[in-house]
Amino acid sequence: MLIGKRNNRRPTHYRSLITHYLAFMKLDILAIGSHPDDVELGCSGLLISEIKKGKTAGIIDLTQGELGTRGTIETRYQEAADAAKVMGISVRENLKMRDGFFRNDEEHQRQLIQVIRKYQPEIVIGNILEDRHPDHGRAGWLIYDACFFSGLRQIKTLGDDGEEQEKWRPKMLLHYIQDRFYEPDIIYDISDVWEQRMEAVKAYSTQFLPSGSADPQTYISSPEFMEALSARARLLGKRIGVKYAEGFISKKNIGIRSLDSLVLVET
Numbered sequence: 102m103l104i105g106k107r108n109n110r111r112p113t114h115y116r117s118l119i120t121h122y123l124a125f126m127k128l129d130i131l132a133i134g135s136h137p138d139d140v141e142l143g144c145s146g147l148l149i150s151e152i153k154k155g156k157t158a159g160i161i162d163l164t165q166g167e168l169g170t171r172g173t174i175e176t177r178y179q180e181a182a183d184a185a186k187v188m189g190i191s192v193r194e195n196l197k198m199r200d201g202f203f204r205n206d207e208e209h210q211r212q213l214i215q216v217i218r219k220y221q222p223e224i225v226i227g228n229i230l231e232d233r234h235p236d237h238g239r240a241g242w243l244i245y246d247a248c249f250f251s252g253l254r255q256i257k258t259l260g261d262d263g264e265e266q267e268k269w270r271p272k273m274l275l276h277y278i279q280d281r282f283y284e285p286d287i288i289y290d291i292s293d294v295w296e297q298r299m300e301a302v303k304a305y306s307t308q309f310l311p312s313g314s315a316d317p318q319t320y321i322s323s324p325e326f327m328e329a330l331s332a333r334a335r336l337l338g339k340r341i342g343v344k345y346a347e348g349f350i351s352k353k354n355i356g357i358r359s360l361d362s363l364v365l366v367e368t
């Protein structure tokens with residue numbers, strides 16, 4: 102475990118999740134976020150729901166969130182590990198890109214291609230393509246580009262074992278809606294897992310729960326932020342006739358194989 106070694110270039114496996122074989126497992130879903138907590142806020146309901154149905158899911162945090170106003174890198178690692186446990190995530194890695202200053206360039210794309218090829222996910226879920234926080238949109242496009250380039254065999258990368266990796270392109274890339282609202286391409290019913298989803302979000306106690314700490318209040322630590330989170334989920338749920346939902350956009354059309362996937366509720 103490498104908690105606190107800020108200049109170490111190797112990715113960090115979060116404390117409670119590290120096992121030998123998990124580091125090399127193939128995943129059904131890989132969720133990626135620019136900051137630890139992006140994934141929880143954006144798509145933890147979908148992840149919890151899919152894991153309950155037997156899918157495997159991992160999380161990649163691009164940065165350690167070191168520019169965050171509240172908490173520390175160390176508390177953030179612990180919170181991320183706690184949240185992953187609540188969701189049932191198989192593996193969580195932090196790529197230690199620089200919060201605020203990572204770029205969508207070759208170096209960062211290669212870093213991401215390396216983990217995409219390592220876990221070979223069928224589906225990637227990443228940041229939205231434009232948002233209030235500039236990191237979110239930049240991460241969204243970085244993830245978009247890395248998913249595509251990862252499928253090109255002429256781009257060579259090495260795995261953790263030093264062996265050349267095989268090309269891998271995820272079949273589907275979805276972007277979770279974050280601060281700004283975008284008209285979703287799909288709306289996913291998360292009513293059954295709402296409590297668990299909020300438990301995962303609240304694992305980030307230094308970020309979201311007003312406490313007696315000396316840290317200043319921020320945009321996301323106020324009670325209104327939590328209310329807005331739940332209001333957003335209710336709004337999306339109402340659109341499809343359920344209580345709570347998460348919205349996703351996709352650059353590609355989404356095909357279905359069965360009408361059983363549709364939420365059939367009178368609205």
Ligand SMILES: [Zn+2]
Pocket residue numbers: 135136138139234237
């Ligand atoms: Zn963020």
